[in-house]
Amino acid sequence: MNGKVIDSSSNFGFRLGKGEVIQGWDIGMEGMRQGGIRRLIVPMQAGYGNRDIGAGRGADLYFEISVLSC
Numbered sequence: 458m459n460g461k462v463i464d465s466s467s468n469f470g471f472r473l474g475k476g477e478v479i480q481g482w483d484i485g486m487e488g489m490r491q492g493g494i495r496r497l498i499v500p501m502q503a504g505y506g507n508r509d510i511g512a513g514r515g516a517d518l519y520f521e522i523s524v525l526s527c
Contacts, residue, residue, distance in 0.1 A: 461511070461512060463510060463511035463512050464511075468525065473486055473487065474487070479499065479503065479504050479505065479518075480502075480503040480504075481497060481499030481500070481503035481504050481518065481520075482497070482499070482520070482522070484503065485497040485499065485520075485522075486522060486524070489522075489524045490524065490527065491524055491525070491526055491527050492523075492524065493523070493524045494521065494522065494523045494524075495521075495522050496519070496520065496521050496522075497518075497519070497520040497521075497522060498517060498518075498519055499517065499518040499519075499520065500517050501515045501516060501517060504516075504517070504518045505518075
């Protein structure tokens with residue numbers, strides 16, 4: 458883990474379980490409620506696979522996610 462921040466997006470919406478975000482988010486956010494905060498560690502298989510999105514090829518991804526509304 459190199460700690461490089463590759464995205465710090467905030468306040469965007471999506472429908473959970475519809476494939477609109479990486480699989481790791483669809484799985485890791487299930488059951489969250491408004492105001493909830495979770496730290497996710499997403500392995501490459503549930504993230505971007507071998508594509509390099511700025512974190513290196515096949516990188517595990519670390520997220521801190523807050524649910525603003527449901």
